[in-house]
Amino acid sequence: MAPRRVRRLVPAVLLAVALLGGVLTPTAQAGPPTVQAGPAAARADDSPRAGAGGTSPPAGATDIPRLTDRRGRTLTLRGWNVEDKTHQGDEALSAITERHFRDLRARGFNVARLLVFWDDLEPRRGHYSHRYLRKIQRILGWAHKHRVQVVLDAHQDVFGPAFGHRGIPRWATRTDGLPFTPHPDDWFAEYFEPAVQRAFTHLYEDADLRTAQVRMWRLIADRFGGHPALLGYDLINEPMGELRPGEGLATAARRIEATQLTPLYNRLADAIRTRDHATWLFVEPTPIVGEGVPTGLGRIDDERVVYAPHFYNTAMEAGADYDPSAGWIEAYERAVTAYPREHGLPVVVGEWGPLNNGLPNMRRFYDDALASLNRYSSGWAGYVWCYGGGYCALDPDGRFRTNKERTATPYAPAVAGTVREDVHDPGTATYRLSYRATRRPGTTELSLPPSPTGWRVQVSGRGAHASADSVPAGRAGQVKVWAARHEAVDVRVTPGPGHGPHESPERKAD
Numbered sequence: 001m002a003p004r005r006v007r008r009l010v011p012a013v014l015l016a017v018a019l020l021g022g023v024l025t026p027t028a029q030a031g032p033p034t035v036q037a038g039p040a041a042a043r044a045d046d047s048p049r050a051g052a053g054g055t056s057p058p059a060g061a062t063d064i065p066r067l068t069d070r071r072g073r074t075l076t077l078r079g080w081n082v083e084d085k086t087h088q089g090d091e092a093l094s095a096i097t098e099r100h101f102r103d104l105r106a107r108g109f110n111v112a113r114l115l116v117f118w119d120d121l122e123p124r125r126g127h128y129s130h131r132y133l134r135k136i137q138r139i140l141g142w143a144h145k146h147r148v149q150v151v152l153d154a155h156q157d158v159f160g161p162a163f164g165h166r167g168i169p170r171w172a173t174r175t176d177g178l179p180f181t182p183h184p185d186d187w188f189a190e191y192f193e194p195a196v197q198r199a200f201t202h203l204y205e206d207a208d209l210r211t212a213q214v215r216m217w218r219l220i221a222d223r224f225g226g227h228p229a230l231l232g233y234d235l236i237n238e239p240m241g242e243l244r245p246g247e248g249l250a251t252a253a254r255r256i257e258a259t260q261l262t263p264l265y266n267r268l269a270d271a272i273r274t275r276d277h278a279t280w281l282f283v284e285p286t287p288i289v290g291e292g293v294p295t296g297l298g299r300i301d302d303e304r305v306v307y308a309p310h311f312y313n314t315a316m317e318a319g320a321d322y323d324p325s326a327g328w329i330e331a332y333e334r335a336v337t338a339y340p341r342e343h344g345l346p347v348v349v350g351e352w353g354p355l356n357n358g359l360p361n362m363r364r365f366y367d368d369a370l371a372s373l374n375r376y377s378s379g380w381a382g383y384v385w386c387y388g389g390g391y392c393a394l395d396p397d398g399r400f401r402t403n404k405e406r407t408a409t410p411y412a413p414a415v416a417g418t419v420r421e422d423v424h425d426p427g428t429a430t431y432r433l434s435y436r437a438t439r440r441p442g443t444t445e446l447s448l449p450p451s452p453t454g455w456r457v458q459v460s461g462r463g464a465h466a467s468a469d470s471v472p473a474g475r476a477g478q479v480k481v482w483a484a485r486h487e488a489v490d491v492r493v494t495p496g497p498g499h500g501p502h503e504s505p506e507r508k509a510d
Contacts (some may be wrong), residue, residue, distance in 0.1 A: 033036040060327040063142055064337060064417070067280075067306070067346045067378040071442045074415040074435075077231075077379025077424075078407075078447075079104060079111030079148070081395055082139075083155075085166055088186040092120045093135045098386055101146040107408045108449035108476050111231065112148050113381040114139060115155040118216055119169040125212065139327035151381070152220065153234035153350070156188045159199045165190075167237075172209050173204040189315075196223060197242035204241070204260040214263075225276025232280035234308060234350060235268050237312070238287050247303055253288040254296030261286075262298040269302040283310040284350065285339070290314070294332035294338040304398055307345045309336050311352035311369070311380075319356060320364035324328065329372050337376050349373060349380040355391055358402040367426045373420065382407055408449035410493045415443030417480075417489065437461075438482040448477035454496030461489035470496060480509055 018170030020046045067075040071473075084095035096114075102110060120132050136152070142152045156167025163180060165187070171265030180195035190196055203209050217233070224230055243249065265283045272281065283304055285295035288310045313328050338348050340363035352369065355361060373380050382404075386392040393404045400408070409424045410431035419432035429451075435444070446466075447453045454473040473496060483489045 010327055026498040049213045060182050064340050064376050065344055065346050073337055074142040074419050075440055076411055076413055077111040077410055079109040080385035081113045081384045082382055092132055097137055101142045101148045105146040106476055108447040110413050113151045113153050115153050117155055117166045119161050125171045134333045140227050140229045149231035151232040153237055155237040159196050163196055173199050191240050200240055201242045204264060208268040210354050216270050217268050217273055221272040221275035225279055230279055230281045234282040235265055250293050253286040257285055257296035260297055265300045280304045280306050282306045284308050289336060292335045305345055307340045307347050308320050311349050316354050318463045321359040322361040324364055329368055333372050347377040349377055349464055351383045353382045357404055363405045366403050410448045413447050414445040416444045433491040435489050437485055437489055439485050443483045444481040446479040450474050450476050456494045456496050458492045462487045464489045
């Protein structure tokens with residue numbers, strides 16, 4: 001995402017994308033390389049940081065594993081991206097405050113994807129900013145205080161500062177003198193400029209740049225590995241690459257993923273494991289997956305890998321309203337689940353959410369999107385937790401902007417057993433969780449966001465009981481559930497007394 005710019009593909013770019021490979025067709029077919037891989041292994045402990053350890057099947061997608069902890073609890077992540085793209089150098093990250101994490105937790109969210117920039121960390125080759133590292137450390141401290149887990153995202157937009165954005169340092173940008181023309185009204189189109197595309201090729205292929213990127217990640221892992229708030233490392237945001245003459249975009253994306261991104265991820269995984277053996281590695285495909293094209297990524301040779309695609313639609317990014325009849329969400333879901341099914345990886349969607357959230361069909365979009373994400377993923381991070389307009393989740397007064405309150409629903413951050421049903425009904429504002437308790441009974445956790453009616457909690461099953469049977473109006477609730485081993489447990493959360501049409505008291509028209 002670019003700061004204070006519209007993240008969109010205007011019609012001219014949409015046409016170019018279509019001409020380059022027909023990737024806008026929801027039924028586009030593309031297959032990843034045939035590679036075998038096993039599920040991720042369990043973490044060494046069950047602390048908040050190590051909450052994602054092994055994997056277990058989720059409800060509705062039994063062949064896609066879910067994140068679990070050492071006790072076998074199935075985990076769900078719900079949260080938002082947290083960023084500061086405006087400030088650099090000594091002022092880097094200054095727009096992020098403790099309020100971000102306090103407010104996230106107060107509304108029931110438990111994860112933040114924190115954007116960090118290589119150009120801030122290493123402004124000169126071999127010279128790392130210890131001030132920047134200390135600022136990241138302080139932010140992790142705020143997250144830990146408010147019980148929010150963090151994914152450190154090595155973010156880039158249009159490669160980096162050499163092209164007017166953030167990410168890869170200028171000293172690591174090589175263009176071979178190819179041209180670059182800015183597109184101030186359509187920044188995503190800049191990815192297709194020859195200089196930008198060539199810069200990606202050099203990043204992937206040049207030995208010294210590979211080494212520099214490896215050293216950068218070793219430093220991060222050495223500094224932050226073991227921090228109690230740290231959940232994972234997102235190795236590169238929305239990676240792109242260079243199209244070859246006559247090559248369609250879909251074909252180019254699969255080639256880049258298979259021959260350049262897969263080796264990059266394996267290099268960085270090996271580097272990080274020299275310093276940190278426990279933290280999850282989040283790997284992304286190219287953004288083309290958002291148009292229903294399965295990734296060409298191969299196997300990442302590590303036991304703690306999360307597939308972390310983004311969930312954006314080009315038409316909606318260009319300003320269109322959601323069209324439920326177009327089948328985009330269904331096409332995306334089919335495409336995005338192919339790779340984790342083959343390789344036995346959990347899924348966490350790293351970014352999603354429309355810019356024009358107040359359009360007539362956007363209420364329906366949020367409900368359809370959340371239902372889809374819940375079918376196959378272990379969670380998501382919306383874009384973006386800030387206070388203002390545009391993509392911001394909140395207005396300047398800290399109230400949810402139109403329809404974004406629909407992301408704050410009851411859910412189970414941890415389930416002590418095998419999940420059979422996990423469903424939120426936005427029409428009735430009810431939540432149902434059904435699971436089979438583990439052999440060693442553990443604690444299931446429920447997260448209930450503030451509601452004008454409060455919540456009622458009903459639990460059934462042998463020996464099953466909850467720490468509370470209600471949550472007062474206007475307050476977030478954290479409810480624990482216990483049950484006898486191997487018992488079938490049903491949890492039902494419904495609005496409290498005085499329930500009418502379910503609306504957040506914070507909802508504000510944009």
